[in-house]
Amino acid sequence: MLARTLNPSCALSSSSRSCKAFYATVRELRHRPPSVSHENPTPDNDFILSILKANPSLRDSKSYLTSFGVRPRPTSPTTTQSPQPAASSSTYASTDNPLTATEKTQLVESILDPVHQATALVKLQGPFTDVQLESVARGLVYLEKLGLTSVIVLENERDEEDDDRAEIIEQTLRLVGYLEAQGSRARPMLDSLVRLGPPEEDDSALDPDIDPPEAHACPSDLLAIRSALSAGEIPVITPFALDSHCRSVRISANDVLSALAKAMTDAGKDPHQNGDIDLTPMRLMIINREGGVPSYARSGYPHLLINLTSEFSHIHETFQDPWRHTHPHSLSNLALARTCLSYMPPTSSAIMVSHRSPSSLIANLITNRPALSSSLPHALLQGNRKLTPHIPTLLRRGLPxxxxxxxxxxxxxxxxxxxxxxxxxxxxxxxxxxxxxxxxxxxxxxxxxxxxxxxxxxxxxxxxxxxxxxxxxxxxxxxxxxxxxxxxxxxxxxxxxxxxxxxxxxxxxxxxxxxxxxxxxxxxxxxxxxxxxxxxxxxxxxxxxxxxxxxxxxxxxxxxxxxxxxxxxxxxxxxxxxxxxxxxxxxxxxxxxxxxxxxxxxx
CATH class of the missing domain: 3.40.630.30 (Gcn5-related N-acetyltransferase (GNAT))
Incomplete structure (x- = not known):
């Protein structure tokens, strides 16, 4: 099996090799001839089908063009407004003009070869089997092809309370191997990129009820991430942090992601820090085994869309005891999304998705909307065969x-x-x-x-x-x-x-x-x-x-x-x-x- 032959964890003893040796071994994987010949490449049917299934609207297509395609020429305000549902007592003037022939060409070209690269923060919450991890890696590589490069932070449920550095490093290299096996380039980051404790001045959280993360990152801490992105590589980060004595200690992946969300967003606002790479995260993706947040209104099936500003407390109050066993990380991931989105731009969104639904990541990227609209009639949603336990949950900062x-x-x-x-x-x-x-x-x-x-x-x-x-x-x-x-x-x-x-x-x-x-x-x-x-x-x-x-x-x-x-x-x-x-x-x-x-x- 190709993934097994490229699995770094099978070839190295993590307890006896240095970080440099690990990194060198992973680098060598790029020069190994793959076991499947690519001299006559065939179309990636899964990739194409995933794009077609996204079924973007005109507004979705224009939004995607704005983010990843050729920058549109300036237009008057009346021609740039997108339509919204409106019940008019007289008339309603639509401004949702169809895509022009040039825009259609740009859309196709942008999907196949994005002009602009954006960044996403990804929490990969295992453990995953080889087959599951291969599926997840394929989805992340698809996103990179569409112009969204992932900055991945690993978390393993089995060892999240354990400071077994060898195990953490081994899982990091294992993921890097699968990403490289899918044709991408990945860089393991085995050193600490964040520091323990909140930043000295932390006034960027919009909601005073949101607790600041237990870690922070300085602009210099982002140099390794910037370097990887500039080289066309996917950063894979270990959940380590430097304490006050400059010792590297294990911390929660949620704290690492929250610290990076703030630091990368701040860097994106500063043209002196931003340089040629925009570090501002466009998406937060939480990929796990349990999927989205279960909803009492859907008989335990996941929420489709969550307004974090108005629904956060209500979801906690209606969270049923059986779900604490079937979905033990839903509430902590909900808090993670609220914290990260409070730092990220208002247009950003978060998605909780099961490893069983990697194609939904592509649909979310192109459309930035849930798989099924939460405003559809309840009876229609309950009878919709697309509503499954593995349908993703989309989260937004929202409004009261x-x-x-x-x-x-x-x-x-x-x-x-x-x-x-x-x-x-x-x-x-x-x-x-x-x-x-x-x-x-x-x-x-x-x-x-x-x-x-x-x-x-x-x-x-x-x-x-x-x-x-x-x-x-x-x-x-x-x-x-x-x-x-x-x-x-x-x-x-x-x-x-x-x-x-x-x-x-x-x-x-x-x-x-x-x-x-x-x-x-x-x-x-x-x-x-x-x-x-x-x-x-x-x-x-x-x-x-x-x-x-x-x-x-x-x-x-x-x-x-x-x-x-x-x-x-x-x-x-x-x-x-x-x-x-x-x-x-x-x-x-x-x-x-x-x-x-x-x-x-x-x-």
Missing amino acids: MQVYRSTEHLDKAKMTHLLEQSFGRTLDQSSYFDRLTRTLDYVIVAGDYAGAAIVTRETASPESTNTTEAEPVQYLDKFAVLPNHQGDGTVDFLWVALHDESYGLGHPFSANPNGGRGGQGEGKDLVWRSRVNNPVNKWYYERSSGHLRQGDWVLFWCDGEKRLRTEQMERGRAPMSYIEHWEEGRLGSWMDSVMKIPSCWTN
Whole structure:
């Protein structure tokens, strides 16, 4: 087996060789003829299929081009905005223009031969068998081909409390051997690259609740990493640190990664330190045997997307005891992601993935989104065969969510700025906020007005429902996200909060920390409209229970999930009819109410 013949741990006795000897032996591997001939190379089908399965959207493709392709020429702000789901009371101007022929060519060329190389921090949490490690190494080499070079820190669950240097070094060289067997170049770093203790001045953590790491790195400590990246090599780092007496001691890999996240991000901000290699980490990848963080809302299947700012404590509170045995490192890795992302740029993300899903790393790199959208209807997610115990968890720094039920609590200036930036139109502030004062049900605000979902109560027509008094229509009046927050998870976070405050009420999986009802209450049907030519309608189709086209408009709705569940339980195996008694006349009532809503724009 090729991997076994190139396994350094089989050829060396780590207890009797110096670090120099280890390094020299690994270097020699590059000159050994591989056991498989590459004179007539064949296409790497796994690599190509992994790219195709990523299925990037236009926004994903443009984002990838920005990071790894030829730098785009400057354009006006209106042509660089990406679309976000928006429920407009009048029109919505899309700015998601298709890729030009030149951009398509650049995208293909950038995927096959990236112009710019970016950096990722990787925690490799074993132990792994030979087959598992070979699979992981192949995935990391694929990422390098796409322009993302890994800075790897090893951790072995069996010896994380043991200071057996020989064992740690042996595992480091073993990984280097597998990376080199896949055609990459790797450099083992057997010396300490970080120092014990927090830095003297540590004010970069955005959240005061985040404890600083127990280690730090100075700019000079990054020279070895910079050297390896400049030489086109993958650094493989041992979890050692220098103490106050300049002794090398074993520490947690989490502390090493946190120290490197801060130091490498700081170096990326300093042009004098950065040089020709951008050390700023774009991703944090935690590759282990247990996969993502289990979710109570998905029967123990992993979370798809986590908003660390608003969900961190809630995940701890809902973490079940059996998971402490099946997923013993989930919470510590969750804390690692929160610490690292607090230092890394806001556009960065973290992913927890099982060694069984190496191709998902490629999908995450190209799209920077979860394998399945967390804002899809819960019933659809539960029935999706792609939802497996090994699906990865994507983590973002995220934003706090707050629910307001009166216009008195709104910052009207910030809300106006959000709506105008999102829709690209001028708001008639006076008439719009006057109408909200009379009809507002609630507003969900993400962060400092980075996004908002505005829900109103609209009067239903009794004639349309054949009743003397119709229930008000719960109408999604506006759904908006600032252009600079599109693609960072805010859209999904906001829609999940909307679900939990409206049609998802009454289910335990709606008890998320969004500052609202906490899942208590009866879910109500949510209705909204969109122009037929709105390119975001595809996103709406996936998240709605139904839709109806009426002229230039499409009416969407989401049924109250608790009522649907109750109806299903009462019927048992009996099928539902095409139109249930409680559905009669509601579409006419909704359309009659919604189409009477005036435009809020002055242009």
